[in-house]
Amino acid sequence: MGRLVMAKNLRWKVITIIAVTVLTGLAVYPPEDQVRLGLDLRGGVHLVLRVQTDDALRVETETSAGQLSEQVSLGGISVASAAAASPTEIRIEGVPPERDQEFRRIADELLQVSYDRESEAGGSYTYRMQPGVERALREESVLQALQTIEPRVNELGVAEPIVAPHGVSGDQILVQLPGVEDVAGAKEIIRSTGLLELKVVEEGPAPSREVLLQTRNGVVPPELEVVSGADNSLGGSIGQTAYYLVRQVAPVTGRDLRNARPTIDEYNQPAISFSFNREGARKFGNFTGSNVGRNLAIILDNRVYSAPTIQERISDEGRITGSFSQEEASDLALLLRSGALPASLTYLEERTVGPTLGADSIRAGVTASVAGLIAVALFMLTYYRLSGINAVVAVALNLLIMLGCMAYVEAVLTLPGIAGFILIIGMGVDSNVLIFERIKEELDSARGVRAAVSAGFDRVFLTILDTHIASLIAAAFLFQFGSGPIKGFAMTLFFGLISNIFTAVFVSRTIFEAVLTRRREATLSI
Amino acid sequence: MSGPENDFTDGFTHMPIFKKPNFDFLKWRWPAVGLSLLIIISGAVVSVLQGGVTLGIDFSGGTIMIVEFSDPVTEDNVRSAISGIATESVVQQYGPAEANEVLIRLPQGGPEEGASLEEGANAVVAALEQSSVGGFTVIGQELVGPVIGEELQRRGVNAFVFAMVGILVYIGLRFRFSFAVGAVIAVVHDILVTLSMLTFFGYELSLNVVAAMLTITGYSVNDSIVVFDRVRENLRKMRRDAFDTLVNTSINQTLSRTIITSGTTAFAVLALFLFGGEVLRGFAFTMLVGVVSGTYSTIFIAAAAAIVISERRALRRVKAVAERVPATSKTKRRGKKARARA
Numbered sequence: 061m062g063r064l065v066m067a068k069n070l071r072w073k074v075i076t077i078i079a080v081t082v083l084t085g086l087a088v089y090p091p092e093d094q095v096r097l098g099l100d101l102r103g104g105v106h107l108v109l110r111v112q113t114d115d116a117l118r119v120e121t122e123t124s125a126g127q128l129s130e131q132v133s134l135g136g137i138s139v140a141s142a143a144a145a146s147p148t149e150i151r152i153e154g155v156p157p158e159r160d161q162e163f164r165r166i167a168d169e170l171l172q173v174s175y176d177r178e179s180e181a182g183g184s185y186t187y188r189m190q191p192g193v194e195r196a197l198r199e200e201s202v203l204q205a206l207q208t209i210e211p212r213v214n215e216l217g218v219a220e221p222i223v224a225p226h227g228v229s230g231d232q233i234l235v236q237l238p239g240v241e242d243v244a245g246a247k248e249i250i251r252s253t254g255l256l257e258l259k260v261v262e263e264g265p266a267p268s269r270e271v272l273l274q275t276r277n278g279v280v281p282p283e284l285e286v287v288s289g290a291d292n293s294l295g296g297s298i299g300q301t302a303y304y305l306v307r308q309v310a311p312v313t314g315r316d317l318r319n320a321r322p323t324i325d326e327y328n329q330p331a332i333s334f335s336f337n338r339e340g341a342r343k344f345g346n347f348t349g350s351n352v353g354r355n356l357a358i359i360l361d362n363r364v365y366s367a368p369t370i371q372e373r374i375s376d377e378g379r380i381t382g383s384f385s386q387e388e389a390s391d392l393a394l395l396l397r398s399g400a401l402p403a404s405l406t407y408l409e410e411r412t413v414g415p416t417l418g419a420d421s422i423r424a425g426v427t428a429s430v431a432g433l434i435a436v437a438l439f440m441l442t443y444y445r446l447s448g449i450n451a452v453v454a455v456a457l458n459l460l461i462m463l464g465c466m467a468y469v470e471a472v473l474t475l476p477g478i479a480g481f482i483l484i485i486g487m488g489v490d491s492n493v494l495i496f497e498r499i500k501e502e503l504d505s506a507r508g509v510r511a512a513v514s515a516g517f518d519r520v521f522l523t524i525l526d527t528h529i530a531s532l533i534a535a536a537f538l539f540q541f542g543s544g545p546i547k548g549f550a551m552t553l554f555f556g557l558i559s560n561i562f563t564a565v566f567v568s569r570t571i572f573e574a575v576l577t578r579r580r581e582a583t584l585s586i
Numbered sequence: 587m588s589g590p591e592n593d594f595t596d597g598f599t600h601m602p603i604f605k606k607p608n609f610d611f612l613k614w615r616w617p618a619v620g621l622s623l624l625i626i627i628s629g630a631v632v633s634v635l636q637g638g639v640t641l642g643i644d645f646s647g648g649t650i651m652i653v654e655f656s657d658p659v660t661e662d663n664v665r666s667a668i669s670g671i672a673t674e675s676v677v678q679q680y681g682p683a684e685a686n687e688v689l690i691r692l693p694q695g696g697p698e699e700g701a702s703l704e705e706g707a708n709a710v711v712a713a714l715e716q717s718s719v720g721g722f723t724v725i726g727q728e729l730v731g732p733v734i735g736e737e738l739q740r741r742g743v744n745a746f747v748f749a750m751v752g753i754l755v756y757i758g759l760r761f762r763f764s765f766a767v768g769a770v771i772a773v774v775h776d777i778l779v780t781l782s783m784l785t786f787f788g789y790e791l792s793l794n795v796v797a798a799m800l801t802i803t804g805y806s807v808n809d810s811i812v813v814f815d816r817v818r819e820n821l822r823k824m825r826r827d828a829f830d831t832l833v834n835t836s837i838n839q840t841l842s843r844t845i846i847t848s849g850t851t852a853f854a855v856l857a858l859f860l861f862g863g864e865v866l867r868g869f870a871f872t873m874l875v876g877v878v879s880g881t882y883s884t885i886f887i888a889a890a891a892a893i894v895i896s897e898r899r900a901l902r903r904v905k906a907v908a909e910r911v912p913a914t915s916k917t918k919r920r921g922k923k924a925r926a927r928a
Contacts, residue, residue, distance in 0.1 A: 100865070108734060227737060244704075407703045409734045414725035417652065420681075424863030432857035436850045443846070476794055479866055482858050483801065483873070486851030487808075493850070494812065497843040523815040526760055527808040533752040534804030538797060541745030546797045553801065 073570040084464025094467040098474030103415035104238035108408045111231050116201035117147035125150045148189040155183035251405045257310035261355035265302035272303040289364025306357050311347040316340025322389040330389035332380045345375035425478035432482045446585035450571045451492035454563040458488045461559035474548030484556035491564030495520050509584045513572050528557050607838045618886035629782020642792030647694040647735035649706040650728045655686045656721035667717035671709045681864050703729050742796050761814050768892030769810040772883040776806045779879040794869040802876030809884035816840050833889045848881035
């Protein structure tokens with residue numbers, strides 16, 4: 061009766077083990093597709109950029125200061141100076157005492173939304189940006205940088221690139237480009253600020269360069285140039301590339317733009333409205349006034365995004381209308397803004413691994429793993445005889461489960477991660493040793509094999525749990541601490557430790573039980 | 587009966603490393619502490635003479651380039667080619683000699699960040715192009731700015747402190763407080779010994795090395811827990827025995843496990859050290875030292891520290907009693923001291 065129950069339990073245990081093995085085996089197979097390699101193994105570039113969020117604040121503050129002095133002089137008040145004193149401060153000096161009240165009214169009306177006023181003696185004021193506004197602006201400029209970099213990185217044609225916020229300070233961006241070798245080129249493309257230019261279209265759109273230049277005998281006239289981009293359908297990225305012949309000199313550029321945002325036109329269609337600073341408004345007004353009826357190419361980073369017709373003279377506020385979706389409108393607005401509000405980017409960190417170096421590392425890692433596994437297996441088989449097989453099976457299964465878990469959560473295998481595998485081979489054996497030594501002790505107190513095995517596992521289980529939890533605590537902080545490769549290491553340790561509890565305790569015990577139920581008068585090779 | 591059973595019977599005799607070991611480890615604890623202190627202090631002296639622990643570029647910032655030459659070159663050739671760039675540059679052979687690969691390391695450049703990040707690397711390429719060392723390819727490079735370095739330093743220290751506190755709390759909850767302190771003392775011991783060894787053998791503190799050290803904290807605690815667990819079990823079985831005898835017995839009972847485990851881990855890490863390649867050499871070295879030191883500290887330091895702390899606490903209790911009964915205080919305290927010396 062007792063034997064029967066035990067056999068039934070045993071069958072379930074065996075089924076569980078086989079199920080886990082098959083599942084993880086499937087997760088790993090085929091390994092070249094399922095196991096993602098880190099940059100240090102497959103080669104590539106790891107870049108950390110910092111968004112100079114101060115730039116965005118400075119632009120905002122300088123614009124506000126400009127508006128302020130404009131409003132103040134419109135109100136007939138003459139102040140000694142009104143300018144940005146720092147990225148977050150506007151300083152006004154020499155407000156005439158008799159106009160003080162009026163000045164405050166004008167300034168507060170303009171600035172109160174985002175700035176706090178501080179009065180000083182002698183008609184001086186400092187408007188300091190509110191912390192909430194400052195934070196929002198910084199976050200926005202990082203987001204904007206992220207959204208600007210992402211399409212550029214995608215255009216590099218790299219498989220599985222990563223563009224993501226990085227670090228704790230909130231202003232860093234991580235870019236990973238697997239397999240890229242022209243690092244300098246990639247860096248230049250990523251960092252170049254989006255350059256927005258508005259140029260008059262002389263000819264086009266045409267389906268090809270040849271067609272475009274047909275009437276000019278294939279020669280680009282001086283002062284003109286050919287740019288390519290979206291088809292005539294405004295903002296449409298669908299359809300083929302169109303070619304435009306435009307004037308070389310851009311009357312207005314992104315530097316003149318103050319803002320751009322998605323909006324709705326009078327026909328309830330998504331549109332983009334944009335506004336210029338004073339200088340830009342003047343230039344754009346003159347320009348559009350003398351070019352009504354012609355097409356204006358909106359060019360960002362040398363690519364035409366749309367070429368709407370100029371309907372009338374536009375001065376400080378303009379609108380790009382056309383047939384685009386809400387999403388396209390906000391994308392285009394973002395593009396305009398990113399050309400207009402460049403928070404410059406600096407590189408903080410660059411790590412390049414050439415493909416040969418990565419291949420060397422893989423070879424070294426695999427050699428070391430195999431050597432480590434063989435050394436440990438040989439030792440276990442010599443020292444524990446047949447029970448050693450048990451340990452070797454447990455360790456091998458542990459490695460498979462580790463790999464399966466990593467493939468399953470799409471964790472990245474790095475070189476330190478391979479080191480983690482080797483470490484787990486060594487440490488995984490620890491649990492087996494702990495159990496085997498305990499079983500030996502129990503055997504010495506002459507209890508009979510089955511009782512000894514059972515007592516050995518029971519006694520040691522809590523110890524194994526304690527040791528693994530302590531190591532998991534260390535692995536968790538390792539994950540917190542590390543950058544890419546170290547995270548990979550922490551990841552392997554984490555999965556290795558967890559699956560080791562399963563293999564060393566559950567699998568190993570099941571194997572012992574399976575062997576022991578077969579015979580009545582059992583002895584043990586340990 | 588059948589074949590397999592015979593196998594099992596044949597294999598029954600096992601090969602013990604220690605058959606019922608009974609060493610008096612506690613007798614050796616003060617010499618052991620002395621040895622550890624000797625290593626740690628001389629490590630500290632050497633590193634102070636060198637001007638502090640050598641930080642890798644992950645922490646200090648700077649430039650590392652790995653350059654593959656088409657013709658054999660000597661370190662001196664490369665060194666003189668780039669001599670004009672930075673005074674503290676390091677040039678050393680990378681990997682096996684026949685690979686013709688050289689590692690060039692430059693210290694952190696000017697104070698401004700960002701713009702100067704590539705400067706050093708560009709200067710090296712220019713200098714090598716002008717020199718007569720022949721064709722070369724930069725097969726890998728790492729440029730780390732000061733901002734990243736500082737951030738990593740801070741995060742590294744935080745990771746250590748929090749991991750320690752986490753482990754301390756966990757062991758404190760699961761065992762006695764004195765055990766937790768003992769385990770942490772052992773871990774700190776291992777870290778300091780490892781740092782000394784890194785200094786002696788000229789390894790720098792890179793990201794990988796710090797990762798290895800964090801792993802060592804987990805490993806070392808692992809070891810200590812196994813002994814503590816046995817102590818806890820024996821506390822129930824051997825109530826009559828003195829605490830230090832009991833601890834000594836526990837260390838002996840777990841000795842073969844301790845040796846075998848660190849042996850297998852050391853095997854695995856040795857494979858890593860020998861075959862793991864240049865990138866992991868520092869990591870493997872750190873692990874190797876850490877595993878050996880972890881085993882040593884488990885046997886000689888962790889339990890000894892736990893005993894000392896338990897005795898201190900006991901002593902305080904004795905003192906409290908002694909204040910009430912002054913006549914017996916001296917003898918009791920002397921008795922304690924005598925036992926501690928034994």
